[in-house]
Amino acid sequence: MRKTIQELLLVENTQLNHDNFRLVLQSESELPEIFPGQFVNVEIKQATEIFLRRPFSILDVDREKKQFSLLVKILGRGSKVLTTYKAGEKISVIYPLGNGFTIPEKDDKILLIGGGSGVAPMLFLSKVCGLDPKQVHILLGARSNRDHIDISDYKQNGNFYFTTEDGSLGEKGFVTNHPVYKSELSGFDKIYTCGPNPMMKAVAADAAKSGAFCEVSLENMMACGFGVCLCCVEKTTSGHKCVCTDGPVFNIKDLTWQI
């Protein structure tokens, strides 16, 4: 998988809710192959106190238009500046980075669990799986309806379920309280999750108990994104691994934190 550094044209910057934006980037050349779960590292030029690039999940890819989109949640100074960029600006991007999820088999029944901006790789995965939508179950969690990210393009990809902590959308509580999760977890061939660490740890612990195949997508602070700084390490059963190159997707069997 060849990585590239390119100046890409921002063609769209759409606010999805109070703190999430979708940025669509256009390449002049053919896009490299991009797998769900991979990410990009974006240079943010307009603020001197922002020194390093910022990693963002790839939300969607349109190969014909040579475009891909990012889900950007405002978490700090870097992401905040990025969301102010206007269509027509050029952005330096290193991509595609990371390993990506294991693509499910044709007959697999899969559960995708996304929390917060962790929905981004889940939705891309649901789109490219090529599975019977009936076999794809997408469980999205948020604090409240206000935090929910509605990406309607994906509605045809599977069965959608929602949880919110305040009950303002879908089931009240965490994703682990949802009936689909509570009653059917062991019935899925593959479980994939991305979101806040407590959510992923809870899912991983349950999946480990039931023996289910489960992959999680981690997010650690990184400087380079392509495996040279060795800053973004995660403890695994075989020692420290870089989230940017060995991950961000890990099989829970290889992690130590869910045990």
Place this chain on the structure above:
Amino acid sequence: MADLGVNIKDLYFKNPVLTASGTCGFGQEIADFVDLEKLGGVVMKGTTLKHREGNNYPRMAETPSGMLNAVGLQNKGVDNFVKNIYPTIKDVNSNFIVNVNGSTIEEYVELTERINELDKIPAIELNISCPNVKEGGMAFGVSCPSAEAVVKAVRAVYHKPLIVKLSPNVTNIAEIARAVEGQGADSVSLVNTFLGMAINAETRKPVLSTITGGLSGPAIKPIALRMVWQVAQAVKVPVIGMGGIMNATDAIEFMLAGATAVQVGTAIFIDPTIPVQIVDGINEYLERHQFSSVKEIIGAMQV
């Protein structure tokens, strides 16, 4: 095209731009982005005798115009280097220099002997300045007697060019440079990172797992430049300058201060093509100022 070639002892570099240790892996990690043969050299990830897991996460904190790291020399050890890394670089036409680290003098010597067996490794950079390991590392580089002892022991077994990487976390870096020159160092490279720290005010906790770490990036450039200038006047051996070099102008400033070559480090995290851009930028500068050789700007600061 101006002549960009420089020498460290009898080792020829086609241009004076190298990558700094710990910022380009073992070279292949940045090969998607750059042609390694366009670089004067690649100083590879710090290598130790045995596998090292490095420090716990978090290992990085962004700071204004720079970053702190506390990687702690994570690497798979020299056996892995010889078996898996060396075959991938030995046919690339550049100078691949191994950054050598030890906890004891005996470890430095044993590791050096192992590297000495590899024909295509033309030099080592003896790291006596890593701020992120408890034992060894910077401890050797902060006093003249300990720096002299480790350089003397390594010099006795290593007859190719020996570069010694110095710590800026000392009162008088020129004194340390003279001390290692006195024991046979063929070159000194400076500076390694400055000891620093970051605190998360919200949690009231240190950002790094190790509390302190090494500061790099443009934030340190003026201090590094001053140290390179001081050391270049204190020693006769070539100086390799580094510390916050982000572009060709930065690199030229280090050479004007007395550096024969430069290493580019943290900038690679932001743009791995920067070292090659710097090579082109130095050439453009030389032509614009009508220098025929890069050697003409070494130490050419006009006071």
